[in-house]
Amino acid sequence: MNAGLYRKIRFAVGGGVLGFSTLAFADIGDWIPAQIARVGLWPQFTPSLLGIAHGAGWIAAGCVAVLLLTLLFGRVYCAMLCPLGVLMDLSAWLARRTGKKRKLPYRPGRTWLRVGAVGICAAGLLAGSAVPLGLLDPYSVFGKITSATLRPLLGWANHWISSATGLFHPVDVSPLAWTTAGVAIGLFVLVVASAVLRGRLWCNTVCPVGAVLGMFSKHAWLRLKIADNACVGCSLCERVCPAQCIDFRNRSIDHSRCVMCLDCVTSCKRSGITLQKHGKTAATPVPAASTGRHAKFTIDRRLFLASAVTIPSAVLGAEDTGPQNATRHHKRAVLPPGAKSLAHFQRSCTGCQLCVTNCPDQVLRPSITAHGLAGFLQPYQDFTVAFCSYNCSNCSQVCPTGAIQPLTITERRAVRTGSVRFFQDLCVVETKGTSCGACNEHCPTQAIRMVPWKNHLTIPEIDEDLCVGCGGCEFICPVRPNRAIIVDGLPVHERAKVLPLGQKNTIREIEEEFPF
Amino acid sequence: MNSINRRRFIGTTAASAAAIAWHNPLFAAPEAVGDGPWDIVAVRNGDPVALFEAGIAALGGMETFVSKGQKVVIKPNIAWDKPPEIPANTNPDLVAAIVRHCLKAGAGKVIVFDHTCHNWERSYKTSGIAKAVVDAGGVMDPANLESHYQMVDLPKTKLLKSALVHKEMLDCDVFINVPVLKHHGGAKLSLCMKNLMGVVWDRRFFHNSGLDQCIADLCFIPKKPDLNIIDAYRILRKNGPQGRAKEDGELAQYQMLGRDMVALDAAAAKLFGMKPEELGFIRFAGEMGAGETNLENVKIKRITLEA
Structure with missing residues (x-):
């Protein structure tokens, strides 16, 4: 395929994903109904993967589709379907337009970090908490950022304009959750700063989805190749690569880190970088300078080993059993209807906040300690703010991970x-x-x-x-x-x-x- | 061929009389002694719109209450996310009919709102009132934020010494209070005075300080209702004030109109099957001189529409 056309598709789809996700998470006025939000977020890898474990049906096919796509064309998900990835590209692009151009030289992959990230997420899940995954997974991080910061801002703007002009009715937006907003702002700063300074650093160090898809993209059917006879060693491709995975000196590309932006293809004045079917061309063996040391110790085995390393569950503090001097007013936090049990909920909810955004009564709020540390930022029902409607099951309809199982209103x-x-x-x-x-x-x-x-x-x-x-x-x-x-x-x-x-x-x- | 014979004359007259009698209070059963003006007009046996049209006609038409260019606030009960068949909210057709009559009488603007208990947008929608009002040419106003309310002092009250009251209500020319007659777990019945809780922001104060006395205190908020219309087309007999199912509702086909909230509440209590003195807020309101609790001192026009 023509790289120019691919990039147009990438910008269009990426823009669509970013716009849709932003609207879905910052929704203050039922702009995107629950059902539509769920359909639109179908290709999101992590919620879909968790959905498989809970028999979420068609929703679970999203991650299978992403894996197939990765096996065919590499990390297309990272290029245009991941809202956080698109946000990073956008911030980097804005920074380049307004500030100085940064060169991003080749860096060897930090496999141990990527394996570690996957390992922490897996260990968390094994220990019964999806919280570590929720803090690293790009979809959930994007959700947290948008829902906890942009949404209250829109709410304030709405109230301000509404009372100043009377043009429209003010919306109900729950009071700002300060701790959640703090975490979200921290994550946002981290994501944007890393993108501006180091491109897709996040995606190739701490992102568990990037690490897993990298395992597949290494074996993709189509991969980028630098043609020996075309390359003059000008280093243009290396400088533009946001993943810092092109080593122009060795004419090698680390396909496990390549996020398929194809910026390198358009940067090459000699059209020397092309997508090739694997194994067809006479691919010269990659010199071992950079990847050789880890060449045999594959990420797959590391992943397995890391998964077996369980983080002491004591750290996660399985459940807040309450202080010893618990009064009769001490109560456990109430889960959303459809959450089945605290154990099910804690191991399935990545805290993306989609249900919080879609709760018309605003009774769902991200918990800080209400569910214990193992439920950090997972929603609970805050009855000091509101109460759960008898005529509503929105949260269960919108939850993409199956943490809140779908309920009809009658079932609710x-x-x-x-x-x-x-x-x-x-x-x-x-x-x-x-x-x-x-x-x-x-x-x-x-x-x-x-x-x-x-x-x-x-x-x-x-x-x-x-x-x-x-x-x-x-x-x-x-x-x-x-x-x-x-x-x-x-x-x-x-x-x-x-x-x-x-x-x-x-x-x-x-x-x-x-x-x- | 076209000449009038006796049979034809009688037939035409009878048909015309029947046509006029249809929905026309003048031809309904004469159930009031003496002449107006009436303190209470009570109408029964018809749909909410027919009941209202007969009732307002007996009070001299909406022109008696609304003049050209005035701003009217209608306060129905829209507290709950319940359909009209579970009569937790005022009947939407009745609210629409009031809006239409106000506009016909020359009202500049007709505003409808309630401080709901359930989610306000869903209550406005499910009750059918939002659509009915907008279709009739009225405006649905929000009452979901504290910023919609203004603090007022209430010197004549006993407990509710000050309250945040909805700004539109403080600012209007004509205020029409349209409660629905329903059972209430705390106050026993929810009627005219109780319905005014929906113009106040902080309801917990009522419950915490003495519900019945605070309800009676509402007779002394700055803008008293110019007209009260108790919707008893459907009565919520039990599980009030929100009701659980349609079985809680009784199709009674009554409506009471008037200015005196206390007298109207007393009449509604009797319609429900209770003695007015059983209701604390009626007792307190009577003691405070807010209205007439003894229905024998009240001039009531009683109209039964022919089915």
Whole structure:
């Protein structure tokens, strides 16, 4: 294929992926419905790979397609399907346009770092936490950055313009999560700085997807080759290569690191770099100067070894079991409906924040310590901000990893994510002798009923079987500092009792006289 | 051939009378003693629009309340993400009819809002009210942010000494309060006074400080309703205020209109099957002189539409 055409496709697809992903994660106004977001993010490698483990069906085919693509043409995913990769190329391009041109000389691959990154992610997964993967995987990093920084900014802008002009309604955006935003800004600075200074450094050192795809791209059907008879050793290709994987002196290209941008092809004045079917041309053996030392010790074996190295799970602190002096108000964080169990959720959620963005009630928030360190930045339900709607299952519909299993609204209503606890001695009705019923008001299932009490008052009575753990009661309870009713997260979700209810109004017979 | 014979005369007259009687309160059963003006007009046996048209006609038409160019705020109950068949919210057809009548009476702008309990966008949508209002030419306003509210002092109240009240409501010329008659776990019933909680930002204060007294205090917010319309086309009989299923709703086909929130709430309580004095907020409002709790002192026009 013509390299110029390929680059046009790369810019178009890359721009599309970056734009779509940005909209999907920064969405403040249901610009991209949950279903569309999920379809658009189909080729994202990591969520799709995790999806396979959870029987996510068609969504899982995304990573297979990416692997096939890599086996055919190399790391095309990195070139144009990875939103973080495209963001890096864009930042580097902007920096080149505005600042000085940086030459990126060839550097030998740091295989140990790449293996280490994959090893840490694998070890995390083996230990039951997808958090390390979530902090290195480019899709999840992109999601964290966009959702935790750009989205609140858009929210503020929306409120400001809305109140200044009255042209449109203000949107609901949850309060800024400072720690998450801090982590996201840190990651953003790291990503942009590395891209400006060193091109695709991230992709070939810490990115686990880059490392895995590199294993396949080494054996790709089509690979870039420097033609011996064309090369005059001008070094143009080496200087433009963002992956720093072209060694012009040896006329060699490290295909495991090549991100298929084809900048080298267009840079070569003699058209000396071309895509060739592997094995057809008389490829001269690559001089061993750079890669020789590791030539036999392949990444595959290293990957296997690294996977076996489990990080002490104590470091990850499997679950926050709570302090020793736990009061009766100590509660476990509530998981989104569809998360099945804390164990399932922690090992499957990369914390991409897509569900947080798509939660219309803004009850989902990234956790800092709520799920323990092994759940860092995985979402939980924050009932101080809002509560989970009985008529919604958006988070489960949008989750690309299967951490939150898809539920219909009917199915969602049969899931108990937490159980209600009522402290009558704190209740307004008991302490002040006035009527309240705020918890009952917000209870969608009448798990909280108001029953007759002293002085014509009514007081809550709990039917735990009906509780779905939505948190409406905890959200609205007016008692402070400790609320009179809370919802304690269930480590393993249960089935809530669903009553068969009549689907018709009763009819009132018209009385002889008006009743007043 | 075209001459009028006796049979034809009787037939035509009867048909015309029936046609006029259809939805026309003047020909409905005379269930009120004496003449207007009425404190309460109660209408029954018809769809929400027919009930409203008969009721507002008996009050002298919307022109009595709205003048040309005025800004009208309508405050229905849109608190919950529930369809009209589960009567947790005011009937959308009724709200639309009120909007149309206001505009016909010359209103410059008709604004509708509620501080919802469920997600506001979904409540506006599912209730059917957003579409009904916009189609009728009204404007749906948001009430989801604290910035929509303004702090006002309430000197005449007992507990609610100050409150953040929705700016549009403070700023309007005519305020129309349109609650739906429903069961309520805390206050027992949700009616005119209770519906005004939706113009205030902080509801937890109500629940924490004495719900019934705070509800009664709402009679003294700066902009009193010029007209209250209790929608009892469907009544939420149980599991209020949000209701669980359609079985919780009762098709009752009633509507009550008037200025006195306390009297209207008392009448609605009786319609529900409760004594007004069972409701704390009615008792408190009566004690504070906010309105008439004894329906014997209230002039009620009772209209039963012919089916």
